[in-house]
Amino acid sequence: MAAQNPSFESLASGDAIIEARNVSVNFGDVHALIDASLTVPEGQVRGLLGPNGAGKTTLVNVISTLLSPTSGTALVNGFDVTKQGKQVRSIIGLAGQYAAVDNLLTGRENLEIVGSLYQLSRSEAKAQANDVLERLSLTEAADRPVKTYSGGMRRRLDLGASLVGRPKVLILDEPTTGLDPRIRIELWDFLKDLVTEGTTVLLTTQYLEEADALADEITLIDSGRVIAEGTPSALKEKIGGSSLVLATRNSAEIAEAARLVAAIGNAEPVIDEDKASLSMHVDSDSGAIVQAAQALDSAGIAVSELALQSPSLDEVFLRLTKGGN
Amino acid sequence: MIGFFNDMKTLTRRNLLRLIRTPEVLIFSTIQPVLFVILFDSVFGGSISPLGFDSYTDFLIPGIMVQTAMFASINTGIGVAEDMEKGAIDRFRSLPISRLAILFGRTNADSVRTLAVSIVVVLTGLLFGLRLTENLGSILLGVVLSVLFANSIQWAFVLMALLVRSLEGVQAVAFLPTFPLVFAASTFAPVENMPGWLQVFAEYQPVTTTVDSVRGLFFGSEVLEASGGSLATSITLTVMWIVVIFAVFASLSVWRFSKN
Numbered sequence: 001m002a003a004q005n006p007s008f009e010s011l012a013s014g015d016a017i018i019e020a021r022n023v024s025v026n027f028g029d030v031h032a033l034i035d036a037s038l039t040v041p042e043g044q045v046r047g048l049l050g051p052n053g054a055g056k057t058t059l060v061n062v063i064s065t066l067l068s069p070t071s072g073t074a075l076v077n078g079f080d081v082t083k084q085g086k087q088v089r090s091i092i093g094l095a096g097q098y099a100a101v102d103n104l105l106t107g108r109e110n111l112e113i114v115g116s117l118y119q120l121s122r123s124e125a126k127a128q129a130n131d132v133l134e135r136l137s138l139t140e141a142a143d144r145p146v147k148t149y150s151g152g153m154r155r156r157l158d159l160g161a162s163l164v165g166r167p168k169v170l171i172l173d174e175p176t177t178g179l180d181p182r183i184r185i186e187l188w189d190f191l192k193d194l195v196t197e198g199t200t201v202l203l204t205t206q207y208l209e210e211a212d213a214l215a216d217e218i219t220l221i222d223s224g225r226v227i228a229e230g231t232p233s234a235l236k237e238k239i240g241g242s243s244l245v246l247a248t249r250n251s252a253e254i255a256e257a258a259r260l261v262a263a264i265g266n267a268e269p270v271i272d273e274d275k276a277s278l279s280m281h282v283d284s285d286s287g288a289i290v291q292a293a294q295a296l297d298s299a300g301i302a303v304s305e306l307a308l309q310s311p312s313l314d315e316v317f318l319r320l321t322k323g324g325n
Numbered sequence: 326m327i328g329f330f331n332d333m334k335t336l337t338r339r340n341l342l343r344l345i346r347t348p349e350v351l352i353f354s355t356i357q358p359v360l361f362v363i364l365f366d367s368v369f370g371g372s373i374s375p376l377g378f379d380s381y382t383d384f385l386i387p388g389i390m391v392q393t394a395m396f397a398s399i400n401t402g403i404g405v406a407e408d409m410e411k412g413a414i415d416r417f418r419s420l421p422i423s424r425l426a427i428l429f430g431r432t433n434a435d436s437v438r439t440l441a442v443s444i445v446v447v448l449t450g451l452l453f454g455l456r457l458t459e460n461l462g463s464i465l466l467g468v469v470l471s472v473l474f475a476n477s478i479q480w481a482f483v484l485m486a487l488l489v490r491s492l493e494g495v496q497a498v499a500f501l502p503t504f505p506l507v508f509a510a511s512t513f514a515p516v517e518n519m520p521g522w523l524q525v526f527a528e529y530q531p532v533t534t535t536v537d538s539v540r541g542l543f544f545g546s547e548v549l550e551a552s553g554g555s556l557a558t559s560i561t562l563t564v565m566w567i568v569v570i571f572a573v574f575a576s577l578s579v580w581r582f583s584k585n
């Protein structure tokens with residue numbers, strides 16, 4: 001389509017396939033997005049990370065033409081989401097936050113209908129549906145009504161529906177929420193395969209490990225604003241320092257241990273009562289681990305673990321976002 | 326344009342498939358008019374003998390057919406609201422289709438259902454002594470006119486769903502306009518016997534003109550002429566109503582749907 005109309009192509013800057021420029025969205029007094037900008041190069045997996053209510057779904061909806069921004073623009077493959085919606089929709093596949101599959105129809109019927117709506121012929125739609133069912137291990141359940149599916153199967157079918165049109169850009173809003181760890185990892189592999197075939201993926205997630213495992217780059221959103229962007233390792237470096245991690249033998253002593261180490265660093269320790277462990281952000285060269293060992297020793301607290309770790313994405317997340325609603 | 330028709334066909338098929346998969350709903354929507362025929366025929370049959378008609382059953386069946394079609398059109402609003410709540414509409418809106426096809430797919434499928442139920446009403450009537458006097462073409466035209474009228478009303482409920490945005494909301498609001506339209510009409514009893522203030526409304530409102538048209542098409546214009554009407558007048562008014570109702574509500578729905 002773009003070839004027929006070369007002027008559209010000139011709108012794309014470089015090889016960015018998704019580009020949001022200063023997008024703001026208001027719902028009444030709620031500022032769901034404030035000047036959010038995002039550039040995703042072709043072939044990348046971009047993770048959109050942020051606490052509940054940060055504006056992830058809102059941004060996804062703008063990019064997939066479901067919602068017109070209050071101000072700002074977004075381009076997909078050079079097409080403007082508000083003015084060239086149909087062109088945008090013909091190259092994207094969207095799986096929304098809540099599985100939008102039809103309970104009364106079979107899995108196969110669901111996919112064939114979406115295929116027909118991607119303007120595939122009957123036989124192409126059938127073939128695509130078959131292929132997708134196969135790839136998502138749903139072949140056996142294909143001819144059962146979706147209401148008999150488990151939550152995970154439904155989620156996979158929903159993802160499948162976004163794939164039947166062989167989209168250039170796949171937009172997934174929390175694709176693995178509610179999936180068991182094995183299926184989640186299978187889906188990650190599946191998405192990685194798609195990316196090697198050239199698909200660009202924009203996905204929102206609550207799971208930091210997912211962003212870590214899958215995303216080439218991460219955009220961190222909080223309260224409607226983009227607050228950080230970069231590769232997972234760059235983000236970890238950004239907050240610098242390390243984590244002091246310790247666990248006490250006697251779980252009753254973890255609170256006391258927390259009080260002692262809090263005096264060493266300049267951050268609040270994060271306590272996990274169940275595991276009788278805590279972690280705290282410290283400067284890398286502060287000698288914190290030695291001080292902690294001495295303080296704990298003189299207080300007579302026995303530890304089962306004491307170590308310095310590079311920060312996890314969780315810490316990046318917790319330190320950079322203030323948490324929404 | 327070809328795209329629009331293809332999408333509409335696909336979405337109509339999707340909605341019809343959903344209908345077939347809920348036989349409970351289908352059976353209930355057939356039992357209801359049959360019950361109404363039995364009840365109204367037994368309750369009013371003895372006391373109402375409408376001018377020009379051989380029996381109250383003859384008078385009643387066109388009324389029940391239109392009433393059933395009216396009530397069934399509420400389901401169109403419920404269907405749209407349900408599709409919105411379950412995310413189906415968002416999914417369709419994210420596909421490269423004509424968005425109008427989403428709404429037309431809904432009203433088309435519901436009209437097919439209304440057609441089926443209307444035929445059941447007429448067949449039930451035959452069991453209860455209905456005696457159609459006009460030819461088959463005229464009778465089918467009566468059924469189709471009633472379905473077209475229901476189709477235009479469906480658009481009012483599409484708009485309602487798009488404004489109210491919830492299934493419960495549609496259910497709560499839908500009966501408000503439906504009841505006066507169905508009961509303050511010639512549906513179950515002749516308009517002449519109503520109090521004067523109501524007659525003015527009842528005589529020209531769309532349910533009455535549709536029911537009267539169907540009566541004329543089922544039994545000949547004479548049955549209307551007996552009380553000072555005519556088939557030509559009723560049909561003209563009905564077609565005008567259908568065009569106006571469709572034009573207003575379909576365009577408002579389309580405007581509302583493309584707005585967000």
Ligand SMILES: Nc1ncnc2c1ncn2[C@@H]1O[C@H](COP(=O)(O)OP(=O)(O)OP(=O)(O)O)[C@@H](O)[C@H]1O
Nearest residue numbers: 027030031032050051052053054055056057058059
């Ligand atoms: N239709 C709406 N009307 C009013 N406010 C809305 C609407 N949609 C979203 N919001 C608000 O906009 C903000 C961003 O919502 P959004 O759904 O984008 O968050 P999110 O990052 O996807 O959150 P979650 O992780 O919980 O899915 C929230 O404060 C939400 O309450």
Ligand SMILES: [Mg+2]
Nearest residue numbers: 056057058097
């Ligand atoms: Mg969300």
